[in-house]
Amino acid sequence: MTTRLSAIDSTPDLEKLAKNFTGRQWVFDNIDRWLRESDERFFILTGEPGVGKSAITYHLI
Numbered sequence: 001m002t003t004r005l006s007a008i009d010s011t012p013d014l015e016k017l018a019k020n021f022t023g024r025q026w027v028f029d030n031i032d033r034w035l036r037e038s039d040e041r042f043f044i045l046t047g048e049p050g051v052g053k054s055a056i057t058y059h060l061i
Contacts, residue, residue, distance in 0.1 A: 021055040031060070 027045075034043050047053050 015058075021052065021059065024052055024056060027056055028059075 031043060034040070045053050045056065
């Protein structure tokens, strides 16, 4: 049995999540600071369900 995996297009869901997204400027400030000043290769964004991690990621891309 062969199983094929394919990407799920979540763009409509992310657009809906990000539509009324406001605030969290402190997160974007921290990401900007990390990009300018850090030698670390990864920025790990964590949080409880529903706090806006996907919406923040959508804004970044």
